[in-house]
Amino acid sequence: MENKYQGLEPLLRVDNLSINFGGLKAVDNVSLKVYPGEIVGLIGPNGAGKTTVFNLLTGVYEPSEGSITIDGKEMPKKIKPHEVVKLGLARTFQNIRLFKQLTVLENVMVAFNQEMKTNIFQSALRTRKFYKEEEYYKNKALEILSIFDLAIYASEQAQNLPYGKQRKLEIARAMATNPKVLLLDEPAAGMNPTETHELMEMIEYIRKNYKIAILLIEHDMSLVMNICEYITVLEYGAPIAAGSPEEIANNQRVIQAYLGSED
Amino acid sequence: MTFKKLLMKKYSRRVVNLISCILLISMVTLITPNISKAFTTIMITICINVLVAVSLNISAGSMGEVVLGQAGFMAIGAYSSGLFCKYVPMNNMFLEYLICIVVAAVIAGLVGFVVGIPCLRLRGDYLAIVTLGFGEAIRCLIENLDKITGGPSGLTSLPRLLNSSNRALGGYGAVLIAITTTVVCVGCIYSFMTSRYGRAILSIREDAIAAEAAGIPVTRYKVMAFTISAMFAGIGGAMFAHTIGSIYPSNFNLSKSIDYLVMVVFGGLGSYTGSILSATILSYLTIRLTNLAAWRLVIYSLALILVMIFHPKGLFGIKEFSMTNAILIVPGKIKLLFTKAQDAKNNKKETIIETEEVEETENNKMEAEDEEAKEAEALEEDNMNNGGKSDGK
Numbered sequence: 142m143e144n145k146y147q148g149l150e151p152l153l154r155v156d157n158l159s160i161n162f163g164g165l166k167a168v169d170n171v172s173l174k175v176y177p178g179e180i181v182g183l184i185g186p187n188g189a190g191k192t193t194v195f196n197l198l199t200g201v202y203e204p205s206e207g208s209i210t211i212d213g214k215e216m217p218k219k220i221k222p223h224e225v226v227k228l229g230l231a232r233t234f235q236n237i238r239l240f241k242q243l244t245v246l247e248n249v250m251v252a253f254n255q256e257m258k259t260n261i262f263q264s265a266l267r268t269r270k271f272y273k274e275e276e277y278y279k280n281k282a283l284e285i286l287s288i289f290d291l292a293i294y295a296s297e298q299a300q301n302l303p304y305g306k307q308r309k310l311e312i313a314r315a316m317a318t319n320p321k322v323l324l325l326d327e328p329a330a331g332m333n334p335t336e337t338h339e340l341m342e343m344i345e346y347i348r349k350n351y352k353i354a355i356l357l358i359e360h361d362m363s364l365v366m367n368i369c370e371y372i373t374v375l376e377y378g379a380p381i382a383a384g385s386p387e388e389i390a391n392n393q394r395v396i397q398a399y400l401g402s403e404d
Numbered sequence: 405m406t407f408k409k410l411l412m413k414k415y416s417r418r419v420v421n422l423i424s425c426i427l428l429i430s431m432v433t434l435i436t437p438n439i440s441k442a443f444t445t446i447m448i449t450i451c452i453n454v455l456v457a458v459s460l461n462i463s464a465g466s467m468g469e470v471v472l473g474q475a476g477f478m479a480i481g482a483y484s485s486g487l488f489c490k491y492v493p494m495n496n497m498f499l500e501y502l503i504c505i506v507v508a509a510v511i512a513g514l515v516g517f518v519v520g521i522p523c524l525r526l527r528g529d530y531l532a533i534v535t536l537g538f539g540e541a542i543r544c545l546i547e548n549l550d551k552i553t554g555g556p557s558g559l560t561s562l563p564r565l566l567n568s569s570n571r572a573l574g575g576y577g578a579v580l581i582a583i584t585t586t587v588v589c590v591g592c593i594y595s596f597m598t599s600r601y602g603r604a605i606l607s608i609r610e611d612a613i614a615a616e617a618a619g620i621p622v623t624r625y626k627v628m629a630f631t632i633s634a635m636f637a638g639i640g641g642a643m644f645a646h647t648i649g650s651i652y653p654s655n656f657n658l659s660k661s662i663d664y665l666v667m668v669v670f671g672g673l674g675s676y677t678g679s680i681l682s683a684t685i686l687s688y689l690t691i692r693l694t695n696l697a698a699w700r701l702v703i704y705s706l707a708l709i710l711v712m713i714f715h716p717k718g719l720f721g722i723k724e725f726s727m728t729n730a731i732l733i734v735p736g737k738i739k740l741l742f743t744k745a746q747d748a749k750n751n752k753k754e755t756i757i758e759t760e761e762v763e764e765t766e767n768n769k770m771e772a773e774d775e776e777a778k779e780a781e782a783l784e785e786d787n788m789n790n791g792g793k794s795d796g797k
Contacts, residue, residue, distance in 0.1 A: 199617065226619035234617070240610035242722055243603070250600075251607040255619035257600045261628075264599030265592040271599065318619050 145370075146176040150213060152354035153198075153230075153322040158207035160197055167193045169379040170207075175322065175354035180344065182369035183358045184389075186398055190378040191358045192235060195324050198356075199232050200225040212321050227255060229321030233311045233328060235358075241300035245291055245310055248299050249282040252317035282317065289313045289343065305336035309343065316347065323347070325357040329364050337361060341368055366390065374398065417728045424727050444568040444575040445647075450687045451582040452643045457667040457683035458590050458676055459636035464665060465674035465722075466597055467629045468609030469524075470532040473539030474664045477634040479656035480515050481508035481641025483546060486559040486651055498573075498581075501565045504642050505585065512638020513631050520630035524623065539661050546653045558652035559645075566647040585643060589636055594676050596632065605629045606674075659701075666704055670711055672718030677725040682718070 155173040159166060168190045175181045183191050196202045198209060200220040209216040211228050240248050257278060259271050286292040289309045294302060299310060308328060315323060328344070329337045341364055348355060359365045365372065366386045374382040374389060376398040382389060389395055456478060463471045485504035494500040523534050546553045553559065566582050568575035596602055604625050607615040616622050645651050667686050671678030686707075690700060711718060 221621070222616040223619050223621045226617065232617055234614065238611045238614035238617075240607045240614065242610055243606055247603055247606075251603050251615065251620065252618040254600050254604050259600065261596065261601060264601055265596040267595045275599075314618060 146179065149176050151176050151210075152212050153356065154210040155194075155198070156208050156210075158194070158197060158204050158209065160193065160202055160205045167378050168197060168204075169377075171373075171375065171378075171380055173356070173373060175356050177352045177354055178348055179371065180348055180355045180357065180369050182365045182372040182386075183356060183375065184360070184362075184365060184372060185375035188377075189375040191375055192326060193378075194375075195232060195326055195358065198225075198324060199230060223255075226318050226320075229319070230324065231315035231318045231320035231322070232324040233308075233315050233326055235326045235330065237304075237307050237311055239299040239307055239310060239314075242298060244296050245286065245299055245302065246279070246282055246295040248310060248314050249285055249317045250278060252314045253278045253282065255318065285313050285317050288316075288346070305332050305339070308332065308336075308340070312343070312347075316351075320353060322354045322356065325355065325359075327358055327360060329359060329361045337364055340364075344368055417726075420728045420731065441568045441575065444579055446688060446691050447579045448566050448582045448643075448647050449691060450684050451586040452640050452647065453664070453667065453687040454680050454683040455586045455589050455643070456637050456640035456664050457671070457679045458593055459633050459640065460664045461668050461671075461674070461676060461679045462593065462597065462605075462629050462633040462636075464668050465672075465676075465679070466602065466605050466609060467626060468673070469527070469626075470529075470665070471535045471630075471633070472532050472658070472661050472665065473535035473537075473542075474633075474637050475656040475658070475660035476535075476539035476542035477512045477516060477637035478641035478644065478660070479542050479546060479653070480634075481512045481638025482645040482651045482656070483553055483559065483641075484508050484511040484638070485642035485645045486562050487552070489562050489645075490559065497563055497565050497570070500563060501581070501646055504646065505639050508638040508642035509635045512641065513635035516631040516634025517627060520627040520634075524626040524630060536658065536661075539656075539658060543653045543656055546656075553653075556653060558650055560650035562645055562649050562651070564646060564649035566643060567649065582643065582647075585639070589639055590676070590680065593632070593636060597676065601625070601628065609674075663704070666708055669718055670708060672720035672722060674722040675718065675720035675724055678718055678720030678723075681720070681725075 151174040153173065153175040155171060158168055158171045160168045171190075171194060173181065173183075183194065185191055193202070197204050200216075200222045203218055211230060214228065216225070216228060240251060243251070257274055259268075259274050263271050283292055283295060286295060289312065291302075291306060291310055291313060294306065299307065302310060308331075312323075312325065312328065325344075329340055332340060344355065344357075345368060347353065357365075357369070369386060372382075372384065372386055372389045373380055374392075374395050381398060382392045382395050384392070456474060459477075460471060460474045463469055485508045488504055488507050489500060494503075519538055523531060523538070526534055547556050549555070550557075564570055565573070566578045568578060570578055573581070597605070604615065604620045605628075607618065607620060608622050608625060612622050641656075644655070648655075663686075667683045668679050670686065671680070671682030686704070689703070693700060693703065696703070715721075
């Protein structure tokens with residue numbers, strides 16, 4: 142496993158990341174490396190601090206210690222979530238957060254906002270450049286939607302999509318920000334087996350075609366064991382194991398964390 | 405089919421809007437060959453209210469925050485325009501009006517910006533209360549700065565360009581200027597709100613955390629929306645000053661702010677055509693029911709209660725009315741009604757052919773009526789679209 146990415150620069154590199162909430166160490170000394178085209182899983186029992194790691198990565202919380210490096214550039218400690226997007230980090234949420242009353246197309250178009258260049262006056266006066274840019278990004282959004290088989294729903298309100306498609310749309314929106322690193326927070330939560338299977342294929346497709354680094358939190362072990370090449374396990378904020386899926390599946394410490402020890 | 409496809413094209417939309425606009429103007433001119441004083445007042449008041457209601461819809465509807473201080477921004481616009489007229493007298497009334505509008509927009513926008521930065525850290529009820537306080541603070545400030553603003557006795561004998569008594573243009577010219585101002589402003593607002601900025605503001609209303617995660621600087625866009633809303637309310641205030649010719653702090657009290665909020669809620673929070681329609685209806689009713697002035701608030705609240713019961717999202721919800729879509733959809737719906745009626749008839753089977761014919765003519769009548777009603781709704785919208793369009797060119 143290690144050999145495959147030997148000599149490559151990791152796209153996402155987390156060193157000794159920690160955060161204290163008062164006396165509680167919610168994340169304790171977590172280190173991660175995600176290479177281009179790699180899928181890394183972050184697992185652990187409930188309350189292990191997985192989502193907190195995501196919130197640290199996306200600038201929601203400020204880490205107490207440690208550093209985050211994206212594509213060779215170190216992330217400043219004090220950074221706002223929308224600035225993180227510009228560095229190339231995109232995320233989805235555990236509980237779906239779509240713009241419910243906007244159309245599917247608009248949901249994706251919002252993510253292009255940071256790339257778009259027309260200013261207020263051009264928009265208010267509808268100059269030619271405004272129409273041109275709008276048209277260009279509309280096509281680009283449709284392209285992304287068609288990867289996720291959502292193009293036919295483009296003019297549908299996001300809240301009217303079935304659950305599985307809403308999850309897909311959230312990933313599509315994250316992909317529209319043109320990320321280098323994609324963070325998926327429980328993408329398969331609440332999905333039925335067919336939907337999970339489709340999702341797996343989609344993540345695989347993204348990995349192959351975009352060469353981005355994917356870090357995912359998931360409780361569905363079949364999904365994690367199938368698509369992740371490397372897994373880090375957290376318990377009470379601290380990493381307790383890391384390695385390939387086979388290693389993790391047989392790790393005594395991990396089994397203990399999930400099932401409890403015998404005594 | 406081909407007709408439909410033709411209508412779907414971008415340019416045919418413009419043609420449809422242009423035609424319905426021309427129809428509207430000619431209709432209005434036909435109905436009122438001699439423009440009376442009352443008609444002028446009604447038209448200009450409607451124009452002002454439409455503009456302020458639409459400006460409020462940016463912050464209350466699209467941004468989704470209840471703002472109770474819109475009259476405060478109007479007051480700032482009205483007073484900055486009035487003071488400008490007082491200290492910089494000009495001979496050309498029209499030029500003076502244009503400059504006043506720009507001055508009012510800039511000053512109201514600046515105040516909106518300064519107020520917005522701290523206020524927009526708050527959400528929901530808290531923001532509503534702060535804006536309420538702001539509106540009242542502005543009024544008190546104007547009342548107490550009597551050396552500059554004239555205090556409670558107001559600013560009087562200002563130029564009245566938007567009034568039937570103006571010597572430069574007459575009533576008809578005044579109405580035309582008011583309509584043009586409103587149409588251009590509303591057009592600008594509408595195209596702003598359908599651009600990337602508008603989309604970003606809507607996304608913040610839907611889910612601020614997700615918007616942030618999609619790369620939208622939430623605070624900046626909220627302040628932007630608030631500032632633009634204040635700017636256009638300021639323009640409305642300047643128009644108001646140019647209509648009445650004398651302005652008093654009591655013109656801009658809390659109940660005025662609430663009137664505008666009612667208009668926006670009535671039309672549907674987030675629907676610009678809804679705001680235009682409801683502002684038109686409500687201001688027309690207010691003027692026509694001056695005899696019942698004491699009952700006005702009762703009628704307002706009754707109307708609001710009825711709308712909330714039968715159409716909780718307001719008249720239009722978050723949808724927009726478009727003439728082209730109406731042409732595309734309405735015949736289909738009528739056809740559906742017709743086929744339903746026919747199905748019912750087929751079920752009866754015993755009915756004879758003669759009655760069928762009668763019903764058919766009845767259906768045609770219904771069709772005509774329906775379209776008339778739709779057209780009436782479309783009038784303002786088309787105005788607006790045309791505003792945006794001519795602006796773009």
